[in-house]
Amino acid sequence: MALGGSAQAQLFPDGFPNPFRAPPGKWFTKDDVTTSYNYCEICFWKCGIQASVQGGKVRKVDGYESNPKSRGMLCPRGQGGVATTYDPDRLKKPLIRVEGSERGSGQYREASWDEAYDYIAEKMNQIKFEHGSESVAFFGHGTGDAWFASYLPGAWGSPNAAKPSVSLCTGPRETASQYTFGRGISGHEQIDWDETDYIVLIGHHIGEDTHNTQLQDFALALKRGAKLVVVDPRFSVAASKANDWLPIKPATDTALLLAWANVLVEEGLYDAEYVDKYTVGFEQLAAHVAQYTPEWAAEITEIPADTIRRIAREMAAHAPRAVLPVNRHTVWYGPDDMHRMRSLYIVNVLLGNYGMPGGYYFCDAPVVEAYPHPALPLSPASGGCGGGSTDVVTDSPFRPAADRGKFFGTATAVQELIEPMLTGEPYPIKGLFSYGVNLFHSIPMVERTKQALKELDLYVAIDILPMEHVMWADVILPESTYLERYDDLLLQAYKTPFISARFPAHPPLYDTRGAFDMAKQLGERLGLGEYFPWENVEEYLDRRLSSIGSSLEALKDQGTIVRRGRPYFADWERLNRNPIGTPSGKIEIYSERFAEAGLDPLPVFVPPIEGPSGMYRLLYGRSPVHTFARTHNNPILMEAHGENGVWISTSEAAGLGIRHNEYVYLENQDGVREGPVRAYVTERIRNDCVYLVHGFGHKTPLMRIANGRGASDNYLQTRYDLDPVSGGAGLRNNWVKLVKGAPDPQHPPVAWLAREGSRA
Amino acid sequence: MTRLAMAIDLASCVGCAACSIACKMENEVPLGVNRLWIRNTTVGTFPNLTVEHRPEQCLHCENPPCVPVCPTGCCFVRDDGIVDIDVKKCIGCSACIAACPYDARHMLPQGYVSKCDFCKHRVDEGRMPACVETCPTLCRTFGDLDDPNSPVSIAIREARRVDVLRPGLGTEPNLYYLNTPAAFGLVGETGGTL
Ligand code: SF4
Ligand code: SF4
Numbered sequence: 007m008a009l010g011g012s013a014q015a016q017l018f019p020d021g022f023p024n025p026f027r028a029p030p031g032k033w034f035t036k037d038d039v040t041t042s043y044n045y046c047e048i049c050f051w052k053c054g055i056q057a058s059v060q061g062g063k064v065r066k067v068d069g070y071e072s073n074p075k076s077r078g079m080l081c082p083r084g085q086g087g088v089a090t091t092y093d094p095d096r097l098k099k100p101l102i103r104v105e106g107s108e109r110g111s112g113q114y115r116e117a118s119w120d121e122a123y124d125y126i127a128e129k130m131n132q133i134k135f136e137h138g139s140e141s142v143a144f145f146g147h148g149t150g151d152a153w154f155a156s157y158l159p160g161a162w163g164s165p166n167a168a169k170p171s172v173s174l175c176t177g178p179r180e181t182a183s184q185y186t187f188g189r190g191i192s193g194h195e196q197i198d199w200d201e202t203d204y205i206v207l208i209g210h211h212i213g214e215d216t217h218n219t220q221l222q223d224f225a226l227a228l229k230r231g232a233k234l235v236v237v238d239p240r241f242s243v244a245a246s247k248a249n250d251w252l253p254i255k256p257a258t259d260t261a262l263l264l265a266w267a268n269v270l271v272e273e274g275l276y277d278a279e280y281v282d283k284y285t286v287g288f289e290q291l292a293a294h295v296a297q298y299t300p301e302w303a304a305e306i307t308e309i310p311a312d313t314i315r316r317i318a319r320e321m322a323a324h325a326p327r328a329v330l331p332v333n334r335h336t337v338w339y340g341p342d343d344m345h346r347m348r349s350l351y352i353v354n355v356l357l358g359n360y361g362m363p364g365g366y367y368f369c370d371a372p373v374v375e376a377y378p379h380p381a382l383p384l385s386p387a388s389g390g391c392g393g394g395s396t397d398v399v400t401d402s403p404f405r406p407a408a409d410r411g412k413f414f415g416t417a418t419a420v421q422e423l424i425e426p427m428l429t430g431e432p433y434p435i436k437g438l439f440s441y442g443v444n445l446f447h448s449i450p451m452v453e454r455t456k457q458a459l460k461e462l463d464l465y466v467a468i469d470i471l472p473m474e475h476v477m478w479a480d481v482i483l484p485e486s487t488y489l490e491r492y493d494d495l496l497l498q499a500y501k502t503p504f505i506s507a508r509f510p511a512h513p514p515l516y517d518t519r520g521a522f523d524m525a526k527q528l529g530e531r532l533g534l535g536e537y538f539p540w541e542n543v544e545e546y547l548d549r550r551l552s553s554i555g556s557s558l559e560a561l562k563d564q565g566t567i568v569r570r571g572r573p574y575f576a577d578w579e580r581l582n583r584n585p586i587g588t589p590s591g592k593i594e595i596y597s598e599r600f601a602e603a604g605l606d607p608l609p610v611f612v613p614p615i616e617g618p619s620g621m622y623r624l625l626y627g628r629s630p631v632h633t634f635a636r637t638h639n640n641p642i643l644m645e646a647h648g649e650n651g652v653w654i655s656t657s658e659a660a661g662l663g664i665r666h667n668e669y670v671y672l673e674n675q676d677g678v679r680e681g682p683v684r685a686y687v688t689e690r691i692r693n694d695c696v697y698l699v700h701g702f703g704h705k706t707p708l709m710r711i712a713n714g715r716g717a718s719d720n721y722l723q724t725r726y727d728l729d730p731v732s733g734g735a736g737l738r739n740n741w742v743k744l745v746k747g748a749p750d751p752q753h754p755p756v757a758w759l760a761r762e763g764s765r766a
Numbered sequence: 767m768t769r770l771a772m773a774i775d776l777a778s779c780v781g782c783a784a785c786s787i788a789c790k791m792e793n794e795v796p797l798g799v800n801r802l803w804i805r806n807t808t809v810g811t812f813p814n815l816t817v818e819h820r821p822e823q824c825l826h827c828e829n830p831p832c833v834p835v836c837p838t839g840c841c842f843v844r845d846d847g848i849v850d851i852d853v854k855k856c857i858g859c860s861a862c863i864a865a866c867p868y869d870a871r872h873m874l875p876q877g878y879v880s881k882c883d884f885c886k887h888r889v890d891e892g893r894m895p896a897c898v899e900t901c902p903t904l905c906r907t908f909g910d911l912d913d914p915n916s917p918v919s920i921a922i923r924e925a926r927r928v929d930v931l932r933p934g935l936g937t938e939p940n941l942y943y944l945n946t947p948a949a950f951g952l953v954g955e956t957g958g959t960l
């Protein structure tokens with residue numbers, strides 16, 4: 007982390023005392039400071055912020071009390087993320103790849119927006135003419151994905167719209183939740199932290215993934231005295247706060263969860279009244295879990311049977327105020343993932359906590375009417391963090407998404423749309439939009455992705471920075487940052503649902519536009535103008551807000567409107583309504599729908615896929631100061647954490663003769679090499695796995711600070727295992743070895759690079 | 767009297783550095799130096815481990831070694847206890863940087879010394895320092911030690927254990943660490959990295 011003190015002053019190239027230079031007044035001493043409301047876009051959590059502008063620049067962002075996501079506090083990324091807007095390496099103008107140059111060779115010429123749109127529209131129409139509108143795929147991530155991975159593809163007529171936030175992240179938990187509860191997990195995991203007394207985290211990296219509100223709630227729960235159990239092969243930051251750390255053998259979590267279900271059932275510790283009233287399938291479960299004894303699980307998980315029993319009893323003693331929170335990134339091991347998530351939900355249900363204080367609460371997004379528009383010809387099942395639905399559109403005049411038939415779930419799987427670009431099966435995908443999706447740092451099998459891009463007739467990238475994958479596009483559309491643009495309203499499902507708005511703090515610094523404008527302008531070029539009937543973003547927002555008796559002007563002074571929620575069963579029962587959306591109207595412990603589809607109606611343990619001997623399973627996670635692969639050119643955040651290290655246990659490192667902080671290479675089971683990367687030799691990890699923080703290892707000199715720092719887990723993920731139920735891509739079945747002899751890359755100080763960048 | 771102090775509850779701190787980065791933005795701290803930084807240290811061996819996440823900054827000592835060494839009198843203690851720098855008088859001689867046993871001070875490119883000033887511009891307006899306000903684990907408290915109802919007085923009173931950095935130096939810091947994760951108190955001066 008950041009180091010302090012005088013030792014660093016010498017890094018400053020002109021850090022010499024100059025008694026004659028008057029100290030400049032800081033921004034807060036000036037009289038031209040203004041503030042505007044916004045919601046943070048440095049990660050997907052979208053905390054409400056107030057941006058303080060002085061001298062035409064955002065100097066500071068703060069949370070604000072009335073916003074339930076920030077409550078006046080921000081995470082490190084939110085605080086420092088501001089610097090990305092002022093990054094000299096940003097994309098500043100639309101770019102078109104030089105005619106005749108190869109994709110990936112990075113030769114571009116500046117273009118006007120009109121020219122860029124015309125180029126895209128012409129190619130899209132040509133693809134539609136030759137192959138059909140479905141042959142253009144749309145990937146999206148970020149607030150604007152509502153336009154580029156849902157609305158525009160719906161208007162255009164392509165079901166091949168996908169978000170990595172589903173099949174590369176939340177897919178298994180969402181499908182499991184839909185088929186168990188008939189509801190998704192909300193984008194804000196609905197854990198009733200304020201009321202819980204006992205928390206069991208399964209590989210859930212709170213404190214390392216700094217989802218602001220969740221971290222606040224977690225810390226407050228512990229402060230209140232809630233007990234914490236952390237199950238993780240690595241002594242995570244959360245584990246450092248735990249009463250019990252269970253260093254589980256990787257890929258065996260489902261066995262542990264099933265054994266807990268076994269103890270709760272066998273010892274009669276489950277909430278019989280709750281189970282009776284709200285669930286179906288308990289009898290089948292009881293018979294099914296009899297085989298999963300703690301002794302059986304101890305063999306598999308390497309957690310002693312006594313510990314398994316003790317924790318189950320402790321959970322039960324605190325129930326229903328005992329909770330196993332659902333985590334977000336759940337694509338771990340492929341075929342096991344759905345079963346793990348179903349097991350997790352079932353243990354919660356046995357504790358009687360779903361829809362009860364101290365467990366999971368119910369939440370729905372606040373209702374604000376859509377701007378009236380003609381019905382879209384298609385509604386793509388791109389899903390989102392909030393989950394895809396289980397509805398299957400059957401009467402569509404379009405061909406089904408190109409990933410149909412590969413798995414059971416309905417939300418489109420981003421990684422399954424790459425193959426059709428290469429093989430033309432079941433039909434060719436010839437066009438691609440990537441809105442904010444880092445194709446080379448989120449989708450496994452990077453080489454395959456690169457080959458696929460070469461086959462396309464059109465590839466459009468919309469982004470803020472010249473990421474590697476962006477510099478492969480035919481047309482690059484530069485987006486304004488969250489501090490420079492309006493966006494659609496944020497309608498947040500939460501214990502108290504709320505509505506937040508984004509107001510630009512200042513006009514765009516460069517010739518950039520927001521997704522809202524780009525989608526409309528491009529839509530009009532494509533002859534889809536009728537679907538974009540609004541005049542501009544202000545009029546659009548104002549009209550939507552008028553449906554709830556508010557206005558854009560009102561939100562300008564208010565930032566957030568908070569609604570009342572219906573968090574518990576009791577709140578629904580008072581209204582004679584049922585929050586459970588399954589066909590039976592009950593929580594489906596046993597899933598008839600799975601049974602009918604030939605899937606396991608109750609969760610089973612799928613033995614882990616084992617790796618080649620002498621290699622370590624590659625686990626990955628988050629840094630508190632970074633988001634995905636998105637923040638690694640931000641000088642402030644990079645100074646706080648400027649390169650990742652590969653965590654390896656002290657004893658394994660000793661055997662390999664590797665010293666702490668020494669540079670090594672990582673080589674995976676397919677011979678792919680990453681690094682140089684520092685070895686982080688630690689007691690905090692098991693012997694059978696290594697760990698990397700995700701998002702490092704950028705490979706483009708166009709991002710001066712990010713370039714070449716650390717290693718990319720995604721480049722090492724040359725295989726994945728499909729979850730046949732959710733369509734998630736299990737990423738943790740990749741193995742690496744550490745190779746000695748990597749040179750010290752001698753990274754220049756971030757401060758120096760930042761100065762060079764702003765001089766250029 | 768007012769005696770301003772800060773307390774950090776290490777049982778809650780996760781070492782996320784939100785405080786450090788909020789400080790950087792708020793106070794326009796240039797790249798390359800910090801008013802506030804984090805030390806993460808692992809203690810123990812697998813599987814009996816603990817990690818101390820410890821933010822460090824100026825301790826606003828009662829007996830600040832940095833103040834008497836200043837030849838121009840620009841280093842001084844405010845009535846409320848904030849150890850402050852009158853930058854207009856600073857000649858950049860660096861004597862205070864050398865005198866601070868906690869390495870809390872740094873030289874700015876403009877040629878004067880800087881460090882944590884408890885966000886005095888905020889305190890003077892009755893607001894909380896930037897690091898306290900943003901901390902997502904709410905582990906930081908700030909206020910007047912002479913007021914038994916100030917957040918910092920309450921936090922110190924309710925703490926299971928209260929420590930200061932290197933108490934043997936007699937500097938009497940006004941930055942308190944509460945509830946250290948290790949039973950023996952604060953860990954030594956060398957830290958690990960993230
Ligand atoms: S959690 Fe942090 S990065 Fe994410 S929206 Fe909130 S402040 Fe921004
Ligand atoms: S913001 Fe709070 S939790 Fe994070 S490092 Fe600072 S004091 Fe610790």
Ligand code: SF4
Binds near residue numbers: 790882883884886896
């Ligand atoms: S009190 Fe202000 S100056 Fe001191 S560390 Fe906190 S934010 Fe920085």
